[in-house]
Amino acid sequence: MEEYQAAKEELKRTVDIVELISQFVQLKRGGQNHMGLCPFHSEKDPSFTVSQTKQMFHCFGCKKGGDVFAFWMEYHKVSFPEAMRDLAEKYNITLPQKQMTSLEKEKMTLKTRIFKINEAAATYFHHILTKTNDGKPGREYLAKRSIPKEVISEFRLGYAPEKWDGLIKFLKQKKLDMDTAEKAGLIIPNKKGDYYDRFRGRVIFPIDDLRQQIVGFGGRVLDDSLPKYLNTPETPVFHKGELLFGLHAALQAIRESGRVVIVEGYTDALALNMHEFKEVVATLGTALTDNHIRALKGYAKEAVVVFDPDSAGKTAAMKSLSAFLNEGLASKVMILPEGDDPDSFVNKHGLDGFVRLLRQSVPMFDFFLDMKLSQGGDQIEGKVRALEDILPILSQLKNEALRSYYIRHLAEKLNITESAVVIELKKWGTTPSYKSHVQGSREARSNSSVRNQDDQYFMNLLIHHPQIIDRLMNQDLKVILSDPMIKEIFDTMITIYHTEGEISPAGILEKLEKDPVRERFREAMMTPPIFSNDMVEQAVNGLESKVHKIKMAESSIRARQQGDLERANKILEQKRTRENQVL
Ligand SMILES: [Zn+2]
Known part of the structure; x- marks a missing residue:
């Protein structure tokens, strides 16, 4: 355990939170x-x-925060030991190998077991495709799509043969258990209490997460039969609405260009890859969700959604406009010629042709606007209907310049005055998403202004000016604190200070047990200094004199309660003199 702790410390020293x-x-x-x-x-x-x-993160909006491990756990939705393992691997630090007892093996989390069995399945499918006679139909299909060997091996594509128990036999041979395979969505129980393979007669696309673990599979039929795509069902590690095919492979290119191109099919993404166009991901046969966009905005400044004009994906893509606007990621649409998909288009016109078309992408909002306006027609009823569809979306646009641009554009197209659009827009000025956002940030601001100023000053001095800690570690100071959480932090600090003789923000954080109190402290740690160095002395004096005032008032009251009026008056007089001095 000690070695484990040492490895944790080494990771803390090695990993830079900003870089990570x-x-x-x-x-x-x-x-x-x-x-x-x-x-x-x-x-x-x-x-x-x-x-x-401070090697720490904190969100002033949702209050999530912590160190590198906390980030990794939250972002990748993993446990602490998994975060340790991932980071150790990423930063080349050896974790002490713990011999697993049979009990520990049993306890190995379901997720880990699913990853393991997915890995085995991927090996099996890939072997079938590349090395066996059973894989011939798959090889022919991919050859027809001109997907070369390099792409097949980079993405570990596979083929599930037309058999009911091909994978089952393989997994049994590897002594992997059927129960986990069922939970991984690879096999399905039949009525006889036995199992059969989920994927049969399909080309297999392994889908991995950003930690490069296979979370599930997409399977595509070779002909026109339905369903065209069959995915792993929802499992503890596979959530369709969060995953994007090819994201891991595309990350670097996306970061470099600041752009991500989103296509609908696996083969579309692969075809573009084959033409050395790497900044591409595919949705897993679902519409883009808020989760997708939130993840992508971490890498890209702009997203281009590609769709063929005759697909139902067009409507689905338009539904994502609202999410793009809410997440603040610029979005464009690229329209392919009738009858083409990205795969066929790039194979016909090459990378140059694709990039040329990509440059002609239009902002998604413009596209939406024109689509609605043309749907509405020339009649006034149609225009009103179009306006009703457009305004709620327009009200979500935060960029003022863009907003007024579209207001003008809309007014022109509808042949009405700009002020008429503005008046109508005001009715929508508070769509739920926009409203909650504005309220959220206002609340956050007023929250902090409501907070007692002394609490703030005290915490801020403590965090940014450790040289005066001795003066702040005075029990009496507690009388000026009003927030119970700050009081709890204060008590913890006093305890550490008296037992260890020194105190550091990181040390305090470690000792705080309740989440809201930790959040409160992290927030204080992330707040910039209020006092410059030459103002510190004055600030501490201010706090101390407040303490003194309160103490005097208290003892005066006590004296009066005890009937000692003379003493009470004397104290009051002292208090007044001191106040005059301070003033
Ligand atoms: Zn947040």
Whole structure:
């Protein structure tokens, strides 16, 4: 256990939180800290804060925060030991190998077992495709799609043969248990209490997460039979609405260009990859969700959604407009010629042709606007209907310049005055998502202004000016604190100070047990200094004199209660003299 603790400390020393989080969130330096859009809640203004000096992150919006391990656990939804293992691997630090007892083996989490069995299944499918006679139909299909060997091996594509128990036999041979395989969605129980393979006669696309573990599979038929795509069902590790095919492979390219291209099919993503166009991901046959967009905005500044004009995906793509606007990720649409999909298009016209068309992408909002306006027709009823569809979306646009641009555009197209659009828009000015966002940030602001100023000053001095800690570690100071959480923090500090003789923000945080109190402390740690160095003395004096005032008033009251009026008056007089001195 000691070795494990040592490895944890080494990781803390090695991993830089800004560098690590930058891999998932676009951070900008702002004063002492780095700021970005929070990956854990929906926001358009950055309140996600990362401190390099404190090696800590904190979101002022959703209050999530902590160290590198806390980030990894929250972002990848993993346990602490898993976060340790991932980070150790990523930063080349050896974790002490613990010999697993049979009990521990049994306890190995279901998720880990599913990853293991998925890995085995991927090996099996890939082997069938590349090395066996059974894989011939799959090889022919991919050859027809001109997907070369390199792409097949990079993405570990596979083939599930037309058999009911091909995978089952393989897994049994490997002594892997059927129960886990069922929970991984690879096999399905039949009425006789036995199992059969879920994927049969399909080309297999393994889907991995950002930790490069296979979370599930997509299977595509070779002909026109239905369903065209069959995915792993929802499992403890497979959530369709959060995953994007190819994201891991595309990450670097997306970061470099600041752009991500989103297509509908696995083969579309692969075809583009084959033409050395790497910044591409595919949805798993679902519409884009808020979760997808929230993850993507961590890497890209702009998303281009590609769809063929005759697909139902067009409507689905338009539904995502609202999510794009809410998450503050710029979105465009690329329209392919009738009858083409990205796969066929890039194979016909090559990378140059694709990039040329990509450059002609239009902002999704413009596209939506024109679509609605043309649907409405020239009649006044149609125009009103179009306006009703457009306004709720327009009201979500936060960028003022863009907003007024579209207001003008809309007024022109509908042949009405701009002020008429503005009046109508005002009715929508508070759509739920927009309203909750504005309220959220206002609440956050008023919350902090309601907070007792002395509490704030005290915490801020403590965190930013450790040289005066001795003076702040005075029991009496507690009388000026009003927030019960700050009082709890104060008590914890006094205890540490008396037992260990010294005190540090990180040390305090470690000792705080309740989550809300930890959040409160993290927030204080991330707040910039209020006092410059030459103002510190004055600030501490101010706090101390307040303490004195309160103490005097208390003893005066006590004296009066005890009937000692003379003493009570004397104390009051002292108090007044002191106040005059201070003034
Ligand atoms: Zn947040």
